[in-house]
Amino acid sequence: MKVKSKNFIVLMVFALMMFCIPNVNASAGTNVTGVIDKDTTWTKEGSPYNVYNIIEIAPNVKLTIEPGVVVKKGTFWVYGELDINSATLGSWIEAIHNPTLNNSPVIKIQNSNMIFGNIKAIDEHSRLILKDSNFFSLNGIEARAESIERNLFIETPTTISNAKVTNNIFYNQYTNIYEATSISKNSFLTTHNQKNILSCGSCDASNNYWGTNNEKEIEKLVNHGNSITNPFNPIFKPFLTKPDINTPKIDLSWLKSNEPAYSKPRVDPIDDNDTIIKGYMFGMPDTRPLTMYAMVGSKNIGQVTIKYSSNFEIKIPKQKADATITVYVMDEYGRKGESVTTKVKDVTPPATPTVNKVTTKSKAVTGKGEAGTTAYIYKGRSKLGQAKVDSKGNFKVTIKSQKKGTTLSVYLQDAAKLKSKTKTVKVS
Secondary structure, eight states: OOHHHHHHHHHHHHHHHHHHSOBOEEETTTEEEEEEOSOEEEOGGGOOEEEEEEEEEOTTOEEEEOTTOEEESOEEEESSEEEEESOEEOOEEEEOOOTTTTOOOEEEEESOEEESOEEEEOSTTOEEEEESOEEESOSOEEEEOSEEESOEEESOOEEEESSEEESOEEESSOEEEESOSEEESOEEEOSSOOSOOEEOTTOBOOSOBOSOOOHHHHHHHBOOEEETTEEOOOBOOSOBSSOOTTSOOOOOGGGGGGOSOSOOOEEOOOBTTOSEEEEEEOSOOSSOOEEEEEEETTEEEEEEEEOSSEEEEEEOOOOOTTOEEEEEEEETTOOBOOOEEEEOBOOOOOOOOEEOOOOTTOSEEEEEOOTTOEEEEEETTEEEEEEEOOTTSEEEEEOOOOOTTOEEEEEEEOTTOOBOOOEEEEOO
């Protein structure tokens, strides 16, 4: 929404908010919505804060979000000041200047983690300060900023102007920086084989690290324009041969707070003859490949890389009946999706038992077979007895003495009611 289109509406909002609009409503310190018209602090004790619809911070009013606070979703319209320190959030934040109100919105985010959401502060009267924070998969950051220092940006399309941009990591994303007071000591990194990851016109982008010391490879990472009429001539030399000592190291442990990060897959039934697990994965990101894992306990029995929402197949060795297989996805940043477990169905009958010699003096039929199954002895249609096969594979079924030449039938049956082939033996 453009500022001009909001002018009249915003003026009316703040002229009438004391009479027509309720102050922020809170339920047990967690559910918040409405207009903040006086300095307010959100504390860890009241966390998490579930923002319903829109929070509006009035001009000359400050909302302070203290360390340890978690803010879930929601939108912030900042006419005053939003000061976030050591918090976790995933919100849409926009600084709004209104000439009629003569306000100067300020957004400060320091030592915080932001997963998803958006930041917008494009007006020259706005101030944006981002320091020592982590940003993952935001819809975007678009701002005339004051200072962007020591942050980690991951897959967050970023357009920044009029700022000091130093000691940041821009990872697997496209970054636009214009009219910057400084672009130095940053790390521009990609594992996605991207090109032109930095666009900055004809800026001075020297003294940055690019994940390589190969000048030709670095040149591919800097946008030089796309035509004779639109040439860019950014300066990237000299470049750093290693990250600057004050640039943060990549630590992704904070992303665990967003688990499960993906929905659980749908997995087709699996039996003890299968060597492929088939299924379908929903809700895949468009740009981020995931690895699908199949686990039995802590053992990885198979994995496959998948892209987009699609069918998948994981090759596995045959598994024993009743084994529990857990299937889930994980992205390259270690974020795990919701898992689904399935038991291996028994569809394989026991092998034919071996039966020892039976004589007219025998009081039992003995032999070997699959442990845990049941051995059945028949004479014609008459059952003579049954017994469990022990853990060593031996069975002993007590019977009455039989006449010489009598034919006995022996078979095994497992817990799934699957029967082996019948073994016959003549009484001698």
